[in-house]
Amino acid sequence: MWPHFNSVGCESMADFGDVLRSIGEFGTFQKRMVFALCFPNIILPFQFACVFFIQSDPERHCNTDWILKADANMTRQEQLNLTVPLERDGSFSRCRMFVPVDWDVGTIRDHGLNQTTVCQNGWIYNSELYTATIVTDFDLVCDRAYLLQLAQTVMMTGILLGCLLFGPFAESFGRRRAVQIPMVANLIFTVTSALCPNVLLFMLSQFLMGIGYGGFRMNAIILATEWIGPSKRSWGACVTQLFGALGQALLAGVIYIIRDWRLAQFITAAPLAVICIYIWFLPESARWLLERGRTEEAKELLLKVAAVNKRTFKESLLEKIVVKEKTEKKSGVVILVQSSVLRKYFFTLLYAWFSVNVAYYCVSFNVGNLGLDVFMTQLLFGLTETVAQILCMWLLEALGRRLSIISTLLTGALLSALMLAFIPGYPVAVTALATSGRLLANWAASVCNVYVQELFPTSCRQTASGLGSFASRAGGLIAPLVNMLATYHWSIPMVIFSGLTLISGVLSFVLPETRGIELPDSTDDAENNRNKKMTKKECESNVHIKSSKL
Structure with missing residues (x-):
């Protein structure tokens, strides 16, 4: 089999991408992995029911x-x-x-x-809309109304801390453990949240549940992506977001039927218990095993994957990757700061992730205040995001990463700013603009998830992803606080999150295109091969050398 190459550059025979092409870039094994890691995202949005579906000022x-x-x-x-x-x-x-x-x-x-x-x-x-919410059960009204925003902020703080903790954890103990442990935490503290007798214990449970949520969402994408070849790599991030969007749509129906936040928590816990069982049997990332020097484990795992995909694995490829891995300096976060090229990409992505999550959660926490029926609005949120993620998987390959992130950020900023022309008094227009803006923010987040895998080498990819997720959750953390500024004037939150998104869209012009390029295994790959162009003659020469060694 001839090694793969494209117009961007020729892949080194020592790249893990050659192994993936040998065992199958997106075969039966990868499809099972993606489904197993993405299915929980249908259920996880239900955990937001207790802070999304509330009346902040009930009758x-x-x-x-x-x-x-x-x-x-x-x-x-x-x-x-x-x-x-x-x-x-x-x-x-x-x-x-x-x-x-x-x-x-x-x-x-x-x-x-x-x-x-x-x-x-x-x-x-008055219990006409909901039977029970955290507002009515814990009396979060009048002089205690601030506790509602505090509860939302505490949950987002937990998600942020989960990203911060489980990034380094995954580097040291593996992607698999960094997926399994957070999921168990999700299950435990979803149940304890439903049993809490007062708001302080509720916020503690939500904080701990948020840690599990943040850790799982981040590491599930990493684990899925590191098993997928370049031709389908965007699926690792986009299918995760797609399943999350489906969960958002289902959430509207669940709350419409139940109307009781405690019962909704118990219903959420049931499928989480099933997920905790099967997720314990997922395999580790072979990339991480090689990076940690656990070559025999990686070899055994790759042979099993090749068998599942009905392909043949050439062990000679693994030997050359091992030689390359030994020469790579394991510098973690240091390389992200020391390298001027990676530093530029890194901080641009951090800011983009932060801004889109400020916009996303500012709108999400106001789902009941847009003027239309809250259940219909949530259903529109979920359905439109589902369509957006299906388009995203196609457009990321058709248009590329760079154009996708620039267009979604700038268009989202424009639509958010247009809301200023219609509020108050135009609920249909406001809901349409809010839905579109939220959709584009979710889309941009998917592109960020793909970018962070493709821009940084294996030795610091998890660290970059963890810090990126930390920045994104920081945006979610301050969203309730930004919404509180509406007490001074209703337009202030929209001015803030549309302005942040506009700036991030402009900054994204510095990012390179990474479509079709293999994940970088070394710092040199990440710094030098992003925009490197090879002539056809150079590629053919390189291929001839490689093929003669196989």
């Missing part, structure tokens, strides 16, 4: 059942008239009540009550 009034001691047969309307003050618009106060008194009901009716206080015995909520 309510103070619990004033104290007056029923004076007249147990009093109607609800009469009770409100006697115990709850009116606002200026004539509605009953949501946060204040009249101070309880030890009078008979006749005296109360004759003289009325004048002194008010904050709600002393909780609230009574």
